[in-house]
Amino acid sequence: MSRTDDVVNGIKHMIVSGQLRPGERLPVEKELAETLGVSRGSLREGVRALSMLGVLDTRQGDGTYVTSLDFSRLLAPMGFIVDLHGEGHAEHVHALRRLLESEAARLAAVRITDGSLADAKALLHEAEPFLDGAGDAHERLMEIDIAFHRIIASHTGNPVLIGMIEALASRTVRERLWRSLSEDGVLHRTHEEHLAIWRALDARDPEAARVRMANHLLGVEESLGFLPAE
Amino acid sequence: MSRTDDVVNGIKHMIVSGQLRPGERLPVEKELAETLGVSRGSLREGVRALSMLGVLDTRQGDGTYVTSLDFSRLLAPMGFIVDLHGEGHAEHVHALRRLLESEAARLAAVRITDGSLADAKALLHEAEPFLDGAGDAHERLMEIDIAFHRIIASHTGNPVLIGMIEALASRTVRERLWRSLSEDGVLHRTHEEHLAIWRALDARDPEAARVRMANHLLGVEESLGFLPAE
DNA sequence: AGTGGGCCATACATCTGACGTATCGAATGG
DNA sequence: CCATTCGATACGTCAGATGTATGGCCCACT
Numbered sequence: 251m252s253r254t255d256d257v258v259n260g261i262k263h264m265i266v267s268g269q270l271r272p273g274e275r276l277p278v279e280k281e282l283a284e285t286l287g288v289s290r291g292s293l294r295e296g297v298r299a300l301s302m303l304g305v306l307d308t309r310q311g312d313g314t315y316v317t318s319l320d321f322s323r324l325l326a327p328m329g330f331i332v333d334l335h336g337e338g339h340a341e342h343v344h345a346l347r348r349l350l351e352s353e354a355a356r357l358a359a360v361r362i363t364d365g366s367l368a369d370a371k372a373l374l375h376e377a378e379p380f381l382d383g384a385g386d387a388h389e390r391l392m393e394i395d396i397a398f399h400r401i402i403a404s405h406t407g408n409p410v411l412i413g414m415i416e417a418l419a420s421r422t423v424r425e426r427l428w429r430s431l432s433e434d435g436v437l438h439r440t441h442e443e444h445l446a447i448w449r450a451l452d453a454r455d456p457e458a459a460r461v462r463m464a465n466h467l468l469g470v471e472e473s474l475g476f477l478p479a480e
Numbered sequence: 481m482s483r484t485d486d487v488v489n490g491i492k493h494m495i496v497s498g499q500l501r502p503g504e505r506l507p508v509e510k511e512l513a514e515t516l517g518v519s520r521g522s523l524r525e526g527v528r529a530l531s532m533l534g535v536l537d538t539r540q541g542d543g544t545y546v547t548s549l550d551f552s553r554l555l556a557p558m559g560f561i562v563d564l565h566g567e568g569h570a571e572h573v574h575a576l577r578r579l580l581e582s583e584a585a586r587l588a589a590v591r592i593t594d595g596s597l598a599d600a601k602a603l604l605h606e607a608e609p610f611l612d613g614a615g616d617a618h619e620r621l622m623e624i625d626i627a628f629h630r631i632i633a634s635h636t637g638n639p640v641l642i643g644m645i646e647a648l649a650s651r652t653v654r655e656r657l658w659r660s661l662s663e664d665g666v667l668h669r670t671h672e673e674h675l676a677i678w679r680a681l682d683a684r685d686p687e688a689a690r691v692r693m694a695n696h697l698l699g700v701e702e703s704l705g706f707l708p709a710e
Numbered sequence: 711a712g713t714g715g716g717c718c719a720t721a722c723a724t725c726t727g728a729c730g731t732a733t734c735g736a737a738t739g740g
Numbered sequence: 741c742c743a744t745t746c747g748a749t750a751c752g753t754c755a756g757a758t759g760t761a762t763g764g765c766c767c768a769c770t
Binding site: 311 | 749750751752
């Protein structure tokens, strides 16, 4: 058991026991180091590790704070991991993304608000001018896509599911994805799929929403070359 | 951008670019610190953080190595995160676990080997003497449960799914779970559900396996008090 | 020649102390 | 009352020294 492990477990215990609450500030480094019986260097290694996990947030000149501990933040490192594998297991990551997003669509169908439904519609409408692949359409379409899926995820009522979906759709994953879609010339088809998802949500039909989402992501996987050729 | 971020990104880049391969050894601290233009202290903070993420593995007196980068290892920190929330969002974690394990059962039904099927059967048989809740039955039943679910997950063919399932079923989560099952006196029912899953797998019936697994985990959630009372 | 044990170079682990730099808030002057 | 300044504070980084575990070489013994 290294000193740094003492630090990590010590801070974890302080949080789990309620001694440290989200948003609260930790004692200054020197003091906390003494409390835990380690040097400042070892303390910093532990704090840095927890910081990378999204548990702590340190601000120079100010102090170190416990984050909100939202799953979206805590699951962010998963995105790092996905990046690390590069093209490696993209196929498996996507299969999982399909499962999670389909479930999200199913759940959202019975919970989504009229306001968010309107927002989603506006997003899709905003995308239309870019569907023929103008110069910088790429970037914009990706932004819209992210926002559209985020709206759906946010209405699942399950913060863990939200966090996981966001983590699996890391920036680099989406970059590759939209490049493939562009090259495949299936931007219009993708847009139609988005509309179909929207209609299912608008109809508050869980099963339809789930199937439309699964179909959409299968189409994406096809463009990425993950599915066996006909 | 802190020095530590330079370290993390530097090492990440070395891995993604293929300059560092899984299992390979990193340069010694002093040398790597010079290469990245940081002090040894800052280097160690970055290395420690990557170590906690399951990317690196440092051994005193020997050196620092890149791990196998298996998803099971890289997703382990998710278990830490689940623990951190304690009872907090256990309900949502379990809902997700049900989704993932059901899918795992579906996939495993068409891929599981006769050997693993026999191993699973042996496990269930081994559990029977403990079902009446003898003194230390608790611990043993939990071990068997973990092993049973692990066998199924391992035959999904999707390493990301395997890693996530293992992460969501952290030690502390399972502790709480089995305590509830014991107190509820539903150990026999749980065992019957396991048998039903096994039969579906043995029949190589994906839909049956999925439903049996979902039903099993719903039962668990009920014992945990997550489902609305009748 | 094979084998077991002990020695030593090496690499990570930790501590101490110092200095750099960003931030917040109080004191100040308008 | 408000904007500015300035200093105490806290994190960021570096350097050097010492502790400790590991792995491999060498040698004595069989």
